[in-house]
Amino acid sequence: MNDVATPHDSTALVTGANKGIGKETARQLADAGLIVHVGSRDPERGRRAVEEIGGRARLLVLDVTDPESIAAAAHQVGDLDILVNNAGIMAEDAPAPESDLDAFRRTYETNVFGVVAVTNAFLPALRRSPRPRIVNISSGTGSLAWSTDPERAFAFSRGAGAAYRSSKTALNALTVYYAQALESAGFKVNALAPGLRRTDLNERATSADGDPAEAAAGAVRLALLPDDAPTGGFFSWDGTTVPW
Incomplete structure (x- = not known):
């Protein structure tokens, strides 16, 4: 996956793109x-x-979520x-027996249902592209x-972290299903495990050493895949395959 598609006149949308x-x-x-549409819930x-x-x-x-x-x-x-599809939250870090049901719902609303809603809304535009690509930012x-x-x-x-982790497992499944359903239309749909990065996802991430730019490079690689590249895969930021 070292070769990338030519981005000439291409247009991209990144959700949750105001940070990290x-x-x-x-x-x-x-x-x-x-041309990159910077998706942000907060206009400022x-x-x-x-x-x-x-x-x-x-x-x-x-x-x-709206x-x-x-x-x-x-x-x-x-x-x-x-x-x-980058937007994601971690509402709590509790194990399943101690999890708050509302935290589960809020997590899935963004990390799973939001991905379905956004992807389906933008499918008509993506179908008009000669080289449509969907990248879901998941988690190892x-x-x-x-x-x-x-x-x-x-x-x-x-x-x-049961709510967050299970939401990313569900996102991985969706990646496979979208890839299968859209393969005949030339789509490449893949998931990325970005690794622990210095973001505000949770306290551990806030103090992490990992550079967000390094993970972003993995996302860009999947976004610019050539036509003979795989679809329906789960890849680490460094390009290696991650097991489901």
Whole structure:
């Protein structure tokens, strides 16, 4: 997956792009010459991100949990070649027996239902693209294989972060289903495990050493895949395959 598709005149949308991995992904896509819609629920934060990115970045006010906001954003964007579903939250870090049901609902509303709603709303625009690409920002913590591997730290977490981790497992499943349903139309739909990055996802991430730009490079690689590249895969930021 070292070769990438030519981004000439291509247009991308990155959700949750006013900070963290999303902003870095938008920046790198803009640097590659694409017009990039910077999806942001908060208009002011979105404007600041667009100013920082510069170039061909465009603000798109978008709340992935609000049907009216999604519809308005989809109406505003005419052409689209790449969709990066990056917006995500971690409402709590509790194990399943101690989880708050409302926290589960809020987590799934953004991390799962929001992805379905946004993807489906922008499918008409993506179908018009000669090279449509969808990248879902998942998590290695959503890998059931890694979660049950005694050699991995995830297995020692005693099920912590159940809402977030299970939402990413569900997102992985959706990645497969969208890839299968859209393959005949030329889509490439893949999921990315970005690794622990310095973001405001939770307290552990806030103090992490991982550079968000490094993870963003993995997202950009999947966004610019050539036509002979795989679809329906789960890949680490460094390009290696992650087990489901």
